[in-house]
Amino acid sequence: MAVQSIVVRNMVFEIPEVKDFQPLYIAGNSALSYGHTALGLYSAYLEPFFVKSLRKVIDQIEDEDLREQADRLWRQEAQHYQKHVEFNTLILAQNYPGLAELLSNIEKDFESYLSDQSDRFRIAYIQGFESYTTQFALQVLDSGLYDHRRTDPAFGELFKWHLLEEVEHRNVAFDVYQHLYGGYFYRARMCRVAQQHMFHFMSDCMNIMSSADEVRLRNKRCRITTKQKVMITINQLGMQVRSMLPGYTPHKYAVPPKIVALSEYFTKQASSIR
Ligand SMILES: [Fe+2]
Ligand SMILES: [Fe+2]
Secondary structure, three states: OHHHHOOOEEOOOOOOOHHHOOOOOOOOOHHHHHHHHHHHHHHHHHHHHHHHHHHHHHHHOOOHHHHHHHHHHHHHHHHHHHHHHHHHHHHHOOOOOOHHHHHHHHHHHHHHHHHHOOHHHHHHHHHHHHHHHHHHHHHHHHHOHHHOOOOOHHHHHHHHHHHHHHHHOOOHHHHHHHHHOOOHHHHHHHHHHHHHHHHHHHHHHHHHHHHHHHHHOOOHHHOOOHHHHHHHHHHHHHHHHHHHOOOOOHHHOOOOHHHHHHHHHHHHHOOEEO
8 A cells, every 4th residue: 555655764873973074975076975965954954844834734634545645754754854963963063154154044944934834835845845856866866876985875874765765755745735735837836946945055055065175175176166066957957847847746757676675675774663
């Protein structure tokens, strides 16, 4: 049964020590590493917003299976941000100039979405974000990036687990939006709103961290080149456009066997499951 496919896993990860932290922890690549750092920082603010937003509407979901899946979705997201908060202590210990202000800005944004916006806005926002994460997760898990010899295994496992669960719950936010509200144009608009919010944060964050590290660590490899920036933008916009198309549905994705196998792997790794 579909509801059984979403397993809520409690994970225990070994957090590297601050003194051992090196910022190019994904394949030794600046753009990929700082991009993941930005995603981890963003998740610590976005995912609590997801949890609160979903819990506000969950009793309005009349379909029992969908309500159960929505329950499992917020519980998975709650695990994600708690683990990112733990890993983010390594990033915050670097005291990147201007980072605290960026984080405070997104914190205020999500607070205002909770207090000033409608349930429809929040659920459409979540599906807008999830329609990006699903595509990103399928792409990156298939790439083998987290098993690269220059990827720090601790961060590799963290992101592999998080993105695997994004694939597992890929249909839920979309289905909740369709069930409670529906409406193509609003959905498409909110894909843009949600994804652009994250893209701007990621870009600012990556610029701050890479320029600080290039000077501080005297390491030119920390620089993010113009070519890398162009590639990131093309990739992000491609996914955004796909998610905004009228025919978009996360149900159409075929999940490759090696990603399916990861579900079993992480269920075994979990300290407890629900
Ligand atoms: Fe998540
Ligand atoms: Fe998610």
